[in-house]
Amino acid sequence: MEESTFRCERCGAPLEVSPETIIAVCPYCGFPNHISGNIKTENIHIIPSLDKNAIAQSFWKRVEKDFDLRRIKDDIEIVDIEGHYAPYWAGKVHVEGTVKYMKREEECHTDSKGNTHCHTVERHYTEGVNENLSLLGSARRQIKSLGVEDTIKHFSKSRPEETKLLNLDEERWGKIKLEILNTEMDELHAKLMMREDAVDVIRNRFLAKSDRIERFDIHASEPEDVRLLLLPMWVVYYKYGNSIFQTVFAGWDGKAVASTEPMNLFRRAEYLAGTGVGALIAAFGGAFISVSPIFGILAMVGGAALGWVAGGKALKGQRVEREGSLGVI
Numbered sequence: 001m002e003e004s005t006f007r008c009e010r011c012g013a014p015l016e017v018s019p020e021t022i023i024a025v026c027p028y029c030g031f032p033n034h035i036s037g038n039i040k041t042e043n044i045h046i047i048p049s050l051d052k053n054a055i056a057q058s059f060w061k062r063v064e065k066d067f068d069l070r071r072i073k074d075d076i077e078i079v080d081i082e083g084h085y086a087p088y089w090a091g092k093v094h095v096e097g098t099v100k101y102m103k104r105e106e107e108c109h110t111d112s113k114g115n116t117h118c119h120t121v122e123r124h125y126t127e128g129v130n131e132n133l134s135l136l137g138s139a140r141r142q143i144k145s146l147g148v149e150d151t152i153k154h155f156s157k158s159r160p161e162e163t164k165l166l167n168l169d170e171e172r173w174g175k176i177k178l179e180i181l182n183t184e185m186d187e188l189h190a191k192l193m194m195r196e197d198a199v200d201v202i203r204n205r206f207l208a209k210s211d212r213i214e215r216f217d218i219h220a221s222e223p224e225d226v227r228l229l230l231l232p233m234w235v236v237y238y239k240y241g242n243s244i245f246q247t248v249f250a251g252w253d254g255k256a257v258a259s260t261e262p263m264n265l266f267r268r269a270e271y272l273a274g275t276g277v278g279a280l281i282a283a284f285g286g287a288f289i290s291v292s293p294i295f296g297i298l299a300m301v302g303g304a305a306l307g308w309v310a311g312g313k314a315l316k317g318q319r320v321e322r323e324g325s326l327g328v329i
Protein backbone atom coordinates (compact mmCIF):
# COMPACT_ATOMS: atom_id res chain seq x y z
CA MET A 1 0.00 0.00 0.00
CA GLU A 2 1.34 3.41 -0.88
CA GLU A 3 2.01 6.08 1.65
CA SER A 4 -0.69 8.71 1.75
CA THR A 5 0.18 12.35 2.20
CA PHE A 6 -3.44 13.36 2.63
CA ARG A 7 -4.95 13.78 6.04
CA CYS A 8 -8.51 14.40 7.16
CA GLU A 9 -9.24 18.09 7.67
CA ARG A 10 -11.42 17.36 10.66
CA CYS A 11 -9.65 14.61 12.58
CA GLY A 12 -6.23 14.32 10.97
CA ALA A 13 -6.53 10.65 10.09
CA PRO A 14 -4.59 9.51 7.03
CA LEU A 15 -6.67 9.19 3.87
CA GLU A 16 -6.26 6.77 1.06
CA VAL A 17 -6.20 8.75 -2.13
CA SER A 18 -5.63 7.68 -5.70
CA PRO A 19 -4.92 9.99 -8.65
CA GLU A 20 -8.61 9.79 -9.58
CA THR A 21 -9.89 10.74 -6.16
CA ILE A 22 -11.98 13.88 -5.97
CA ILE A 23 -13.59 13.46 -2.59
CA ALA A 24 -12.22 11.19 0.10
CA VAL A 25 -14.62 10.63 2.96
CA CYS A 26 -12.69 10.07 6.16
CA PRO A 27 -13.21 6.50 7.35
CA TYR A 28 -12.83 7.56 10.97
CA CYS A 29 -15.05 10.60 11.31
CA GLY A 30 -17.05 10.72 8.07
CA PHE A 31 -15.83 14.12 7.00
CA PRO A 32 -15.81 14.64 3.22
CA ASN A 33 -12.34 15.86 2.27
CA HIS A 34 -12.05 17.70 -0.97
CA ILE A 35 -9.01 16.47 -2.86
CA SER A 36 -9.32 17.81 -6.40
CA GLY A 37 -11.75 18.74 -9.12
CA ASN A 38 -14.99 20.61 -9.02
CA ILE A 39 -17.34 19.50 -6.29
CA LYS A 40 -19.08 21.11 -3.35
CA THR A 41 -18.93 19.15 -0.13
CA GLU A 42 -22.29 20.57 0.98
CA ASN A 43 -23.87 18.78 -1.96
CA ILE A 44 -22.91 15.35 -0.68
CA HIS A 45 -25.69 13.25 0.76
CA ILE A 46 -25.62 9.85 2.34
CA ILE A 47 -28.25 7.15 2.71
CA PRO A 48 -27.48 5.63 6.11
CA SER A 49 -26.87 1.90 6.08
CA LEU A 50 -28.12 -0.90 8.26
CA ASP A 51 -25.40 -2.76 10.11
CA LYS A 52 -23.83 -6.09 9.33
CA ASN A 53 -26.08 -8.02 11.70
CA ALA A 54 -29.21 -6.67 10.09
CA ILE A 55 -27.91 -7.73 6.70
CA ALA A 56 -27.10 -11.23 7.99
CA GLN A 57 -30.66 -11.43 9.31
CA SER A 58 -32.04 -10.35 5.96
CA PHE A 59 -29.98 -13.05 4.35
CA TRP A 60 -31.36 -15.82 6.54
CA LYS A 61 -34.88 -14.49 6.32
CA ARG A 62 -34.62 -14.66 2.60
CA VAL A 63 -33.28 -18.22 2.75
CA GLU A 64 -36.25 -19.16 4.93
CA LYS A 65 -38.75 -17.60 2.61
CA ASP A 66 -37.31 -19.01 -0.55
CA PHE A 67 -38.59 -22.40 -1.58
CA ASP A 68 -35.37 -23.55 -3.23
CA LEU A 69 -32.98 -22.13 -0.66
CA ARG A 70 -34.94 -23.35 2.35
CA ARG A 71 -34.40 -26.95 1.31
CA ILE A 72 -30.62 -26.57 1.36
CA LYS A 73 -30.50 -24.21 4.31
CA ASP A 74 -28.47 -26.54 6.53
CA ASP A 75 -25.74 -26.73 3.93
CA ILE A 76 -25.45 -23.00 3.46
CA GLU A 77 -22.74 -21.17 5.29
CA ILE A 78 -21.99 -17.45 5.24
CA VAL A 79 -18.30 -16.93 4.58
CA ASP A 80 -18.15 -13.16 4.41
CA ILE A 81 -20.28 -10.03 4.55
CA GLU A 82 -18.93 -6.86 2.99
CA GLY A 83 -20.49 -3.44 2.88
CA HIS A 84 -19.55 -0.13 1.35
CA TYR A 85 -20.95 3.20 0.24
CA ALA A 86 -20.56 3.96 -3.43
CA PRO A 87 -20.87 7.47 -4.88
CA TYR A 88 -23.48 8.37 -7.47
CA TRP A 89 -24.39 11.63 -9.10
CA ALA A 90 -28.04 12.56 -9.07
CA GLY A 91 -29.77 15.47 -10.76
CA LYS A 92 -32.70 16.72 -12.77
CA VAL A 93 -32.54 17.78 -16.38
CA HIS A 94 -35.25 19.59 -18.27
CA VAL A 95 -35.57 18.49 -21.89
CA GLU A 96 -37.55 20.40 -24.45
CA GLY A 97 -38.03 20.41 -28.18
CA THR A 98 -39.63 18.74 -31.16
CA VAL A 99 -39.24 15.38 -32.84
CA LYS A 100 -40.54 14.45 -36.27
CA TYR A 101 -40.64 10.81 -37.14
CA MET A 102 -42.06 8.32 -39.58
CA LYS A 103 -43.84 5.16 -38.62
CA ARG A 104 -45.03 2.43 -40.96
CA GLU A 105 -48.56 1.41 -40.24
CA GLU A 106 -50.98 -1.07 -41.70
CA GLU A 107 -53.99 0.51 -43.31
CA CYS A 108 -57.02 -1.60 -44.22
CA HIS A 109 -60.27 -0.81 -45.96
CA THR A 110 -63.21 -2.89 -47.08
CA ASP A 111 -64.52 -2.42 -50.61
CA SER A 112 -68.15 -2.55 -51.78
CA LYS A 113 -67.91 -6.33 -52.30
CA GLY A 114 -66.89 -6.87 -48.72
CA ASN A 115 -63.23 -7.68 -49.39
CA THR A 116 -60.65 -6.19 -47.08
CA HIS A 117 -57.44 -4.79 -48.57
CA CYS A 118 -54.45 -3.88 -46.48
CA HIS A 119 -51.25 -2.08 -47.27
CA THR A 120 -48.47 -0.39 -45.43
CA VAL A 121 -48.39 3.36 -45.25
CA GLU A 122 -45.73 5.70 -43.96
CA ARG A 123 -47.22 8.08 -41.46
CA HIS A 124 -45.46 11.18 -40.29
CA TYR A 125 -45.74 12.55 -36.81
CA THR A 126 -44.54 15.61 -34.98
CA GLU A 127 -44.34 15.51 -31.22
CA GLY A 128 -43.35 18.06 -28.65
CA VAL A 129 -41.21 17.14 -25.67
CA ASN A 130 -41.24 19.13 -22.47
CA GLU A 131 -40.37 17.27 -19.29
CA ASN A 132 -37.97 16.79 -16.42
CA LEU A 133 -35.80 13.72 -16.19
CA SER A 134 -34.28 12.51 -12.96
CA LEU A 135 -30.95 10.87 -13.52
CA LEU A 136 -28.66 8.84 -11.37
CA GLY A 137 -25.29 7.51 -12.40
CA SER A 138 -22.12 6.19 -10.88
CA ALA A 139 -19.43 8.69 -9.93
CA ARG A 140 -16.76 6.05 -10.38
CA ARG A 141 -14.84 5.06 -13.43
CA GLN A 142 -15.32 1.41 -12.79
CA ILE A 143 -18.34 -0.35 -11.53
CA LYS A 144 -18.28 -3.59 -9.66
CA SER A 145 -20.40 -6.12 -11.43
CA LEU A 146 -23.24 -7.84 -9.67
CA GLY A 147 -26.06 -5.83 -8.24
CA VAL A 148 -24.99 -2.29 -8.99
CA GLU A 149 -27.72 -1.55 -11.47
CA ASP A 150 -30.25 -3.43 -9.35
CA THR A 151 -29.30 -1.29 -6.39
CA ILE A 152 -29.96 1.80 -8.48
CA LYS A 153 -33.33 0.47 -9.60
CA HIS A 154 -34.31 -0.32 -6.07
CA PHE A 155 -33.19 3.12 -5.01
CA SER A 156 -35.43 4.86 -7.49
CA LYS A 157 -38.37 2.77 -6.35
CA SER A 158 -37.88 3.00 -2.61
CA ARG A 159 -36.61 6.56 -2.41
CA PRO A 160 -34.82 6.32 0.92
CA GLU A 161 -34.18 9.41 2.97
CA GLU A 162 -31.00 11.34 2.29
CA THR A 163 -28.90 13.04 4.93
CA LYS A 164 -26.35 15.73 4.31
CA LEU A 165 -22.94 14.29 5.02
CA LEU A 166 -21.73 17.52 6.63
CA ASN A 167 -24.59 17.30 9.13
CA LEU A 168 -23.47 13.95 10.47
CA ASP A 169 -21.46 14.13 13.64
CA GLU A 170 -18.79 11.59 14.52
CA GLU A 171 -21.11 9.67 16.78
CA ARG A 172 -23.76 9.19 14.13
CA TRP A 173 -21.09 8.33 11.62
CA GLY A 174 -19.72 5.74 14.02
CA LYS A 175 -23.03 3.92 13.84
CA ILE A 176 -23.43 3.82 10.10
CA LYS A 177 -19.87 3.83 8.87
CA LEU A 178 -18.62 1.57 6.13
CA GLU A 179 -15.87 1.80 3.61
CA ILE A 180 -16.62 4.59 1.16
CA LEU A 181 -15.51 4.17 -2.39
CA ASN A 182 -13.82 7.30 -3.67
CA THR A 183 -15.54 9.67 -6.03
CA GLU A 184 -13.78 9.85 -9.36
CA MET A 185 -16.02 12.09 -11.41
CA ASP A 186 -16.46 15.73 -10.55
CA GLU A 187 -19.59 17.80 -10.75
CA LEU A 188 -18.82 19.49 -14.05
CA HIS A 189 -18.20 16.20 -15.73
CA ALA A 190 -21.33 14.70 -14.20
CA LYS A 191 -23.47 17.62 -15.39
CA LEU A 192 -22.13 17.27 -18.89
CA MET A 193 -22.93 13.57 -18.86
CA MET A 194 -26.40 14.18 -17.52
CA ARG A 195 -27.26 16.56 -20.33
CA GLU A 196 -25.95 14.23 -22.99
CA ASP A 197 -27.70 11.33 -21.43
CA ALA A 198 -31.01 13.11 -21.06
CA VAL A 199 -31.00 13.78 -24.80
CA ASP A 200 -30.13 10.15 -25.44
CA VAL A 201 -33.01 8.99 -23.27
CA ILE A 202 -35.42 10.96 -25.45
CA ARG A 203 -33.73 9.85 -28.66
CA ASN A 204 -33.98 6.22 -27.67
CA ARG A 205 -37.60 6.60 -26.75
CA PHE A 206 -38.36 7.82 -30.26
CA LEU A 207 -36.10 5.26 -31.90
CA ALA A 208 -38.10 2.58 -30.15
CA LYS A 209 -41.46 3.77 -31.39
CA SER A 210 -40.67 4.96 -34.89
CA ASP A 211 -39.24 3.55 -38.09
CA ARG A 212 -37.23 6.66 -38.80
CA ILE A 213 -36.48 9.87 -36.98
CA GLU A 214 -36.72 12.68 -39.50
CA ARG A 215 -35.92 15.62 -37.33
CA PHE A 216 -34.60 15.61 -33.81
CA ASP A 217 -34.46 18.94 -32.14
CA ILE A 218 -34.15 18.39 -28.39
CA HIS A 219 -32.28 20.55 -25.93
CA ALA A 220 -31.30 19.71 -22.39
CA SER A 221 -31.05 22.46 -19.82
CA GLU A 222 -28.40 22.86 -17.16
CA PRO A 223 -28.93 20.07 -14.57
CA GLU A 224 -30.53 21.13 -11.31
CA ASP A 225 -30.56 19.77 -7.81
CA VAL A 226 -27.24 18.10 -8.54
CA ARG A 227 -25.86 16.17 -5.63
CA LEU A 228 -23.52 13.35 -4.84
CA LEU A 229 -25.25 10.44 -3.17
CA LEU A 230 -23.50 7.77 -1.16
CA LEU A 231 -25.51 4.57 -1.50
CA PRO A 232 -24.84 1.63 0.83
CA MET A 233 -24.56 -1.81 -0.69
CA TRP A 234 -23.78 -5.13 0.98
CA VAL A 235 -22.64 -8.42 -0.43
CA VAL A 236 -23.13 -11.65 1.48
CA TYR A 237 -20.82 -14.40 0.26
CA TYR A 238 -22.02 -17.85 1.08
CA LYS A 239 -20.84 -21.35 0.55
CA TYR A 240 -22.87 -24.21 -0.73
CA GLY A 241 -21.13 -27.39 -1.81
CA ASN A 242 -17.79 -26.40 -3.22
CA SER A 243 -18.87 -23.08 -4.57
CA ILE A 244 -19.20 -19.56 -3.29
CA PHE A 245 -22.30 -17.59 -4.19
CA GLN A 246 -23.29 -14.04 -3.43
CA THR A 247 -26.36 -12.05 -2.63
CA VAL A 248 -26.36 -8.28 -2.92
CA PHE A 249 -28.43 -6.21 -0.51
CA ALA A 250 -29.44 -2.58 -0.61
CA GLY A 251 -27.92 -1.20 2.54
CA TRP A 252 -30.71 1.17 3.57
CA ASP A 253 -33.49 -1.40 3.89
CA GLY A 254 -31.79 -4.77 3.56
CA LYS A 255 -33.62 -5.80 0.43
CA ALA A 256 -31.92 -8.43 -1.68
CA VAL A 257 -31.50 -6.90 -5.10
CA ALA A 258 -29.37 -9.43 -6.95
CA SER A 259 -27.91 -12.83 -6.41
CA THR A 260 -26.01 -15.72 -7.85
CA GLU A 261 -27.47 -18.93 -6.62
CA PRO A 262 -26.98 -22.68 -6.56
CA MET A 263 -30.00 -23.19 -8.81
CA ASN A 264 -30.77 -21.40 -11.93
CA LEU A 265 -28.36 -18.50 -11.78
CA PHE A 266 -29.72 -16.32 -14.50
CA ARG A 267 -33.34 -16.84 -13.81
CA ARG A 268 -32.88 -15.94 -10.17
CA ALA A 269 -30.79 -12.88 -10.77
CA GLU A 270 -33.54 -11.50 -12.95
CA TYR A 271 -36.33 -12.17 -10.53
CA LEU A 272 -34.69 -10.42 -7.67
CA ALA A 273 -34.44 -7.17 -9.45
CA GLY A 274 -38.20 -6.98 -9.35
CA THR A 275 -38.51 -5.50 -12.77
CA GLY A 276 -36.59 -8.34 -14.33
CA VAL A 277 -34.01 -6.97 -16.68
CA GLY A 278 -35.88 -3.74 -16.94
CA ALA A 279 -34.50 -1.37 -19.45
CA LEU A 280 -33.69 1.33 -16.97
CA ILE A 281 -30.13 2.06 -17.54
CA ALA A 282 -28.60 4.32 -20.03
CA ALA A 283 -24.90 4.40 -20.57
CA PHE A 284 -22.82 7.50 -20.40
CA GLY A 285 -22.07 9.14 -23.66
CA GLY A 286 -24.41 6.93 -25.56
CA ALA A 287 -22.32 3.77 -25.46
CA PHE A 288 -25.21 1.44 -25.97
CA ILE A 289 -23.74 -2.03 -26.02
CA SER A 290 -26.93 -3.64 -25.10
CA VAL A 291 -29.50 -6.39 -25.20
CA SER A 292 -32.02 -3.65 -24.90
CA PRO A 293 -32.51 -1.30 -27.80
CA ILE A 294 -33.26 1.38 -25.26
CA PHE A 295 -30.55 1.59 -22.67
CA GLY A 296 -27.14 0.14 -22.14
CA ILE A 297 -27.65 -2.34 -19.36
CA LEU A 298 -24.74 -4.47 -20.40
CA ALA A 299 -22.47 -1.53 -20.45
CA MET A 300 -22.86 -1.42 -16.70
CA VAL A 301 -22.91 -5.09 -16.01
CA GLY A 302 -19.62 -5.43 -17.78
CA GLY A 303 -18.21 -2.54 -15.87
CA ALA A 304 -16.97 -1.09 -19.11
CA ALA A 305 -18.98 2.07 -18.99
CA LEU A 306 -20.66 4.28 -16.49
CA GLY A 307 -24.38 3.96 -16.35
CA TRP A 308 -27.25 6.22 -15.66
CA VAL A 309 -30.73 5.44 -14.62
CA ALA A 310 -33.51 7.52 -15.89
CA GLY A 311 -36.13 7.58 -13.23
CA GLY A 312 -39.69 8.71 -13.13
CA LYS A 313 -40.83 10.45 -16.21
CA ALA A 314 -37.96 9.25 -18.26
CA LEU A 315 -39.48 5.83 -18.12
CA LYS A 316 -43.08 6.59 -18.77
CA GLY A 317 -44.21 4.78 -21.82
CA GLN A 318 -41.23 2.47 -21.81
CA ARG A 319 -41.50 -1.17 -21.17
CA VAL A 320 -40.33 -0.73 -17.63
CA GLU A 321 -43.78 0.33 -16.66
CA ARG A 322 -45.02 -3.16 -16.04
CA GLU A 323 -43.82 -2.87 -12.46
CA GLY A 324 -45.57 0.41 -11.96
CA SER A 325 -43.74 3.60 -12.56
CA LEU A 326 -40.41 4.19 -10.99
CA GLY A 327 -40.08 6.89 -8.42
CA VAL A 328 -38.46 10.03 -9.52
CA ILE A 329 -35.21 10.04 -7.71
Ligand SMILES: [Zn+2]
Pocket: 008, 009, 010, 011, 012, 013, 026, 027, 028, 029, 030, 031
Ligand atom coordinates in the same frame (compact mmCIF):
# COMPACT_ATOMS: atom_id res chain seq x y z
ZN1 LIG B 1 -11.67 12.44 9.83
